[in-house]
Amino acid sequence: MNRNLFSREFRSNGLSLLIWTLVITALIMATMSLYGVFLENNSKILAMVSILPEGALQFKGISNVDDLFSVLGFYSANNVIYMLVLGSIYAIVLSSGILLKEEYNKTAEYLLAWPLTRSEVFFSKALVVYLNILIINVITTGAGYLTLEIFKKEPYSVDAFFILSFYTFLLHIFFVSLGLFMSVLVKKPRPITTMGIGLVLILYFVFTISNITESLSWIGYVSPYKFLSLDVLDPKYSIEWISLLYFIGLSLLLVFSAQRLYRRKDIYL
Template identity: 30%
Template sequence: MLFRREFKRNSRSLIIWSVIMAAIVLLYLGIFPSMAEQQQSMDNLMNAMPEGMRNAFGMDRLSLGTPLGFYGIEIHLMTTLLGSIFAAMLASGIVAKEQNDKTAEFLLAMPIPRRTIILQKGLAVLANVLLFNLVIVAASLAGFQFAGGGDISYKAFFLLELAVCLMHLTFASIAFLFSAVARRTRTIVSASLGLVFVMYFLGVVAGLSDSLSWLKYVTPFKYADSASILTEERFPPLYAGIMVAAIVFCFLSAYWYYRKKDIAV
């Protein structure tokens, strides 16, 4: 019952974000054939950029003249950054909004234990993020059908999307923990979005300078690095393990804290 309620409350946001993301993916892949015809001029343009900038965005290993290269350079930025913003916004208010909207008293008066409340809210976050990523995958596969331009390694593509999905879940789990611990929705949303942008900035910095490459272990944006995954056709188990551990830890911590939290109604 509570899961359906939470899923329904967030369905409009899910639909809007999914439609926007699908439109972006299809639009970019739709213009790929015309971009591929100008591959030489595009390659010259990228070569004119500073080396650090090319390294940071994977332009040193990917080519705009191939569908996956174009996807990894142009579209991957949208799916990771916008997707992380969606996941953070979704999870950041799902618990705290009960107090913010003055509905906590009604919710706690229902014959439902707190562990069930926090569990079903967590499942609603998980379902929304997974569906959002399924839309990205479906739109990408549809876009590849008319993009043309050469063979596509679907193994590399699915490994990349797995990394992206885990990254979205990582930000969602952290925001979910914030939501369970804090009380004011506005503060939680700001902190969650701030974390996303800081992690993105650190990911860019890690690619700009070899001396700061150690930052790649700090930010999930480097765990889902398109250049590495698409060229090597490999998603490092270490990165997957770190994100899974962070997801489990944050959800379990939110579960434990909410059961003991003093909720003012």
């Protein structure tokens, strides 16, 4: 790791970290502030939900509509879109661009002519992305906890909340590693932001389809979302070893494969 490169990268990505953190935090807070109104109108909500097509709730990771009326269930349903989808988009956009931008901005010809090994470049940049993901997760988890404490009407499982947040963090780590891996496979120097966003949305869509359609449930295993446990109201809700192994194992495999490929990558300008 090179400290000079790390600190420059960290500073240059600071604004986007700030914007994404503010947007996601604001969305979480704004949505949770509606929880009281949501509870007051539960009969109208139930009537509205009853006319929705089967599976529409699944899109927000809800298996039982009653879950929405507990504060943690309500938080979790919104967390799916804000953190599991939006946060993952941030993770893949940041990670897929951090190495590639040196090529399409033509700064690689300078950076790689300075006394740095490819591994130093790779790990300095990867560390910036992982740190950004840690920061956004800590802040949004803090904001989520604060809103749960403010808007709760009854006790909820704080442990379940932190387990959900940990799953979210694992998912983001996976998408960071996937973004880094994708970026080292790209030969022509061009941004792959759209591809990254598309991939997150497709993987989420695949997961939803597999939940709705029983005959296609197997297809869900293609998506990392399938390995998340979102059933926060289950009293036995915990971190599953298989999920932990899946996310950590796959992330390590992707990131070290990316590093090995980057060490031998031809830089086209």
